[in-house]
Amino acid sequence: xxxxxxxxxxxxxxxxxxxxxxxxxxxxxxxxxxxxxxxxxxxxxxxxxxxxxxxxxxxxxxxxxxxxxxxxxxxxxxxxxxxxxxxxxxxxxxxxxxxxxxxxxxxxxxxxxxxxxxxxxxxxxxxxxxxxxxxxxxxxxxxxxxxxxxxxxxxxxxxxxxxxxxxx
Numbered sequence: 001x002x003x004x005x006x007x008x009x010x011x012x013x014x015x016x017x018x019x020x021x022x023x024x025x026x027x028x029x030x031x032x033x034x035x036x037x038x039x040x041x042x043x044x045x046x047x048x049x050x051x052x053x054x055x056x057x058x059x060x061x062x063x064x065x066x067x068x069x070x071x072x073x074x075x076x077x078x079x080x081x082x083x084x085x086x087x088x089x090x091x092x093x094x095x096x097x098x099x100x101x102x103x104x105x106x107x108x109x110x111x112x113x114x115x116x117x118x119x120x121x122x123x124x125x126x127x128x129x130x131x132x133x134x135x136x137x138x139x140x141x142x143x144x145x146x147x148x149x150x151x152x153x154x155x156x157x158x159x160x161x162x163x164x165x166x167x168x
Contacts, residue, residue, distance in 0.1 A: 002061035002082030004120055005147040006134060012141035013038065013054040019133035019142060026121060026132035033107035035118040036133050056142060059084060059105035059118035070100035085119035
């Protein structure tokens with residue numbers, strides 16, 4: 001697991017997409033690729049009222065990332081701190097990493113002709129800053145930090161939300 005983690009309090013998310021927009025601005029991405037996404041789950045009836053939940057989906061920076069294993073050139077890499085990233089100079093555009101990832105994290109950038117993915121804005125992390133998406137969250141539903149520093153119960157809750165939507 002990555003040392004770092006983005007935790008979302010889905011009850012606070014209003015699906016404004018500020019995180020997605022800021023990600024695109026920070027990475028200078030065209031309209032197509034979405035390195036982080038806010039996904040709607042529902043609506044479902046809760047107490048006879050329709051409710052939807054919004055789940056923030058960045059790359060999960062897996063312990064044993066399939067995208068890294070699938071990359072024939074070594075362009076998809078994992079740092080010692082667990083952040084998975086693309087070395088664009090090594091990417092030949094075979095898209096094997098896109099096929100390998102069950103979460104859809106690696107995406108194709110047609111303007112640059114290579115794969116892009118969420119890397120937690122590692123250039124910002126290396127400067128002691130938070131990822132761009134976290135800095136613009138208007139409701140404060142996104143938190144970033146080292147996984148061991150975030151409240152354990154909230155990390156467990158987030159993992160459960162990703163696998164089964166939670167409506168309260």
